[in-house]
Amino acid sequence: MYVAVKGGERAIDAAHAWLAEERRGDLGIAALSVAQIRAQLTLAVNRVMAEGSLYDPDLAALAIKQARGDLIEAVFLIRAYRTTLPRFGASIPVDTARMAVIRRVSATFKDLPGGQILGPTFDYTHRLLDFALMAEGEAPLAQDEAGQNDTPPAHIPHVMEFLNRDDLIETEIPSDATPPDLTREPMELPTTRALRLQALARGDEGFVLSMAYSTQRGYGRTHAFVGELRIGMVAVQMNIPELGFAIDIGEVEVTECETVNQFKGSKTVPPQFTRGYGLIFGQSERKAISMSLCDRALRWRELGEDNIGAPAQDEEFVLMHADNVQATGFLEHIKLPHYVDFQSELELIRRLRTEAFAAREAAE
Amino acid sequence: MTDQAYNFAYLDEDTKRMIRRAILKGVAVPGYQVPFASREMPMPYGWGTGGVQVTAACLTPDDVLKVIDQGADDTTNAVSIRKFFVATAGVAVTEATADATIIQTRHRIPEAALTAGQILVYQVPIPEPLRFLEPRETETRKMHELEEYGLMHVKLYEDIAKHGQIATSYAYPVRVEGRYVMDPSPIPKFDNPKLSGNAALQLFGAGREQRIYAVPPFTHVVSLDFDDHPFSPSKANHACDLCASHTSYLDEVITDDQGGRMFVCSDTDYCATRRAAGHVGALGTPQAAGKAAE
Numbered sequence: 001m002y003v004a005v006k007g008g009e010r011a012i013d014a015a016h017a018w019l020a021e022e023r024r025g026d027l028g029i030a031a032l033s034v035a036q037i038r039a040q041l042t043l044a045v046n047r048v049m050a051e052g053s054l055y056d057p058d059l060a061a062l063a064i065k066q067a068r069g070d071l072i073e074a075v076f077l078i079r080a081y082r083t084t085l086p087r088f089g090a091s092i093p094v095d096t097a098r099m100a101v102i103r104r105v106s107a108t109f110k111d112l113p114g115g116q117i118l119g120p121t122f123d124y125t126h127r128l129l130d131f132a133l134m135a136e137g138e139a140p141l142a143q144d145e146a147g148q149n150d151t152p153p154a155h156i157p158h159v160m161e162f163l164n165r166d167d168l169i170e171t172e173i174p175s176d177a178t179p180p181d182l183t184r185e186p187m188e189l190p191t192t193r194a195l196r197l198q199a200l201a202r203g204d205e206g207f208v209l210s211m212a213y214s215t216q217r218g219y220g221r222t223h224a225f226v227g228e229l230r231i232g233m234v235a236v237q238m239n240i241p242e243l244g245f246a247i248d249i250g251e252v253e254v255t256e257c258e259t260v261n262q263f264k265g266s267k268t269v270p271p272q273f274t275r276g277y278g279l280i281f282g283q284s285e286r287k288a289i290s291m292s293l294c295d296r297a298l299r300w301r302e303l304g305e306d307n308i309g310a311p312a313q314d315e316e317f318v319l320m321h322a323d324n325v326q327a328t329g330f331l332e333h334i335k336l337p338h339y340v341d342f343q344s345e346l347e348l349i350r351r352l353r354t355e356a357f358a359a360r361e362a363a364e
Numbered sequence: 365m366t367d368q369a370y371n372f373a374y375l376d377e378d379t380k381r382m383i384r385r386a387i388l389k390g391v392a393v394p395g396y397q398v399p400f401a402s403r404e405m406p407m408p409y410g411w412g413t414g415g416v417q418v419t420a421a422c423l424t425p426d427d428v429l430k431v432i433d434q435g436a437d438d439t440t441n442a443v444s445i446r447k448f449f450v451a452t453a454g455v456a457v458t459e460a461t462a463d464a465t466i467i468q469t470r471h472r473i474p475e476a477a478l479t480a481g482q483i484l485v486y487q488v489p490i491p492e493p494l495r496f497l498e499p500r501e502t503e504t505r506k507m508h509e510l511e512e513y514g515l516m517h518v519k520l521y522e523d524i525a526k527h528g529q530i531a532t533s534y535a536y537p538v539r540v541e542g543r544y545v546m547d548p549s550p551i552p553k554f555d556n557p558k559l560s561g562n563a564a565l566q567l568f569g570a571g572r573e574q575r576i577y578a579v580p581p582f583t584h585v586v587s588l589d590f591d592d593h594p595f596s597p598s599k600a601n602h603a604c605d606l607c608a609s610h611t612s613y614l615d616e617v618i619t620d621d622q623g624g625r626m627f628v629c630s631d632t633d634y635c636a637t638r639r640a641a642g643h644v645g646a647l648g649t650p651q652a653a654g655k656a657a658e
Contacts, residue, residue, distance in 0.1 A: 008438045008439055008440045008442070008443040009438070009443045009447075011440065012440055012443055012444060012447075076408070079404040080404050080405065080406040082404070083403045083404040083405070084370065084374075084376070086376070183401075183403075183404075184401050185401050186399035186400055186401050186402065186574040187574070188399065189501055189502050190502070316500055316501060316502060320501075325404065325408075325409065326409045326572050328408065328409075329408030329409030329410040329411060329413075329572065330409050330410035330489070330572055331410070332408060332410065333408065333409075333410030333411050333489070334410075336410075336411065336433070336440075336441050336470075337433060337434050337439050337440075337441070338434075338471070338550075339434055339615055339630075340434045340435060340471045340472055340534070340550075340551075340552055340613070340615065340630055341471060341533075341534040341535075341550050341552065343552070343600070343613075343614070343615055343616055343630075344533035344534045344552040344553065344554070344598070345533050345534070346616065347533065347598055347599070347600060348531060348533040348598075351529075351598075352527055352529075352531070355528060
């Protein structure tokens with residue numbers, strides 16, 4: 001006999017205890033340390049930092065461990081932590097020309113000042129499972145030939161600057177305006193490019209990838225080439241009012257992608273190459289390239305292009321659905337109780353059916 | 365016990381001030397959706413983050429908090445939110461509607477009449493009543509601006525043409541003080557009449573959608589309808605099987621796999637209060653025996 005639902009509190013406590021047990025898994029296997037995750041699952045850590053909008057590899061590694069490897073859950077943990085942090089200032093823009101590059105490639109020029117550097121990439125690996133890794137017999141790693149290089153990174157010019165000399169590519173007009181922050185202000189539409197870039201940078205990698213892919217397949221095609229992709233550490237500098245000048249407060253690893261896009265000109269703009277831009281925390285080429293394609297597709301209005309109704313051109317559609325923490329929360333909330341609403345639907349459907357049957361009988 | 369690592373009621377004071385400003389604006393313009401910089405909360409979007417932020421911004425150490433989901437104090441998400449405020453604010457909590465100063469709710473308005481000084485905080489999934497008619501925020505904001513609600517009336521009319529009645533049973537749209545059309549959150553339309561002229565302050569928080577809106581005490585709220593098809597609140601045509609109430613909103617509970625079912629109040633506090641006062645429903649047992657069975 002039903003009396004009244006009781007025991008929600010005990011059920012929650014029991015579920016949490018079970019979850020903790022499952023997270024730890026088989027006690028016969030050594031527990032994974034946060035340091036191991038940070039050092040060996042770097043790309044997962046990078047993704048959590050990028051989508052969590054917080055550069056902290058240790059906390060990202062902790063979040064991955066706590067989330068049992070569910071990266072969206074880990075992003076959520078980081079976001080919920082980030083929101084409690086005070087925003088005490090803003091850095092000056094990072095100078096990516098001064099990046100200590102570990103990888104730098106251009107698809108538009110065979111060679112260029114600063115050279116092409118492949119760096120640690122999966123690109124030309126054969127995707128064959130390495131069973132030696134499973135047997136835990138790691139092949140000995142080659143000694144680092146160059147060793148640690150402590151000299152400050154040289155200025156490696158951006159490919160875009162070469163094109164810009166001949167006016168072949170649009171000039172980005174620098175602005176000192178404070179960029180908006182969608183984590184501190186509600187998003188208002190239409191937005192600006194700076195806000196779109198922020199939203200894309202913390203957007204879900206899979207979503208941004210699919211949007212970018214759709215432009216390549218003809219839904220708002222932008223004819224993109226990777227002008228340049230570079231990965232490395234950049235110094236973060238901040239102006240300290242008491243000192244009157246900027247000092248280094250740390251460094252972050254970023255991936256930067258600049259695409260060169262064909263542009264035949266429009267009513268308002270002469271034929272010229274145009275740009276798409278992507279900048280992501282950590283090593284995340286897929287996301288950075290996707291971001292620059294999406295950025296370029298969303299610029300149709302500013303460049304006087306036609307809106308062909310492609311999803312990737314639709315700012316409201318892209319920005320409102322890119323955030324995986326929002327999306328997963330709302331999607332999964334439908335498993336919460338809805339029996340009050342469902343009850344009202346039940347009554348409605350019963351009433352409609354009764355009337356429908358009565359009408360049919362009357363007709364017969 | 366309060367977790368000292370976080371500020372009172374979790375949010376920092378600047379954030380609370382920002383939310384309070386949005387609330388005040390909402391109170392000043394009843395039914396208008398005020399954009400606010402919703403924060404990421406330690407519970408998922410869609411699980412009450414808007415309501416939690418509004419509650420956090422309203423709470424003082426002297427408040428007594430009640431949290432319900434589907435009318436019940438003991439549903440898992442209500443328990444979770446109540447625990448959150450006990451941990452971060454250390455406020456007193458209650459299940460008694462009359463004792464609470466702030467009630468956070470999902471999908472119901474309590475059966476017992478609220479009183480002056482109480483605040484009812486609704487969790488709102490989609491604050492925009494026009495959203496399912498027009499998916500674009502840029503468009504719907506313009507429609508509110510111009511008081512252009514024809515589309516909504518066409519939708520309701522089409523319902524009548526097709527089904528002979530308005531086929532919306534929850535989140536039934538209302539008009540506030542003759543101006544803004546408002547989504548009352550997914551409460552059953554049975555609850556709609558309680559929105560109007562309520563002595564309590566009603567606040568609505570939508571976290572993911574970054575909107576706050578309000579119905580101040582004693583505001584006139586009308587459920588949309590037509591002269592020849594007036595609005596009618598509906599509930600199961602039954603009395604509560606536990607407390608015999610004929611007037612409360614009922615949940616249907618399936619009791620076996622032979623089609624057996626019973627109807628019980630969705631408002632658990634209301635039902636328990638009535639049973640304690642000696643009311644016994646068709647399948648109920650007098651209070652003392654009932655306690656033992658629990």
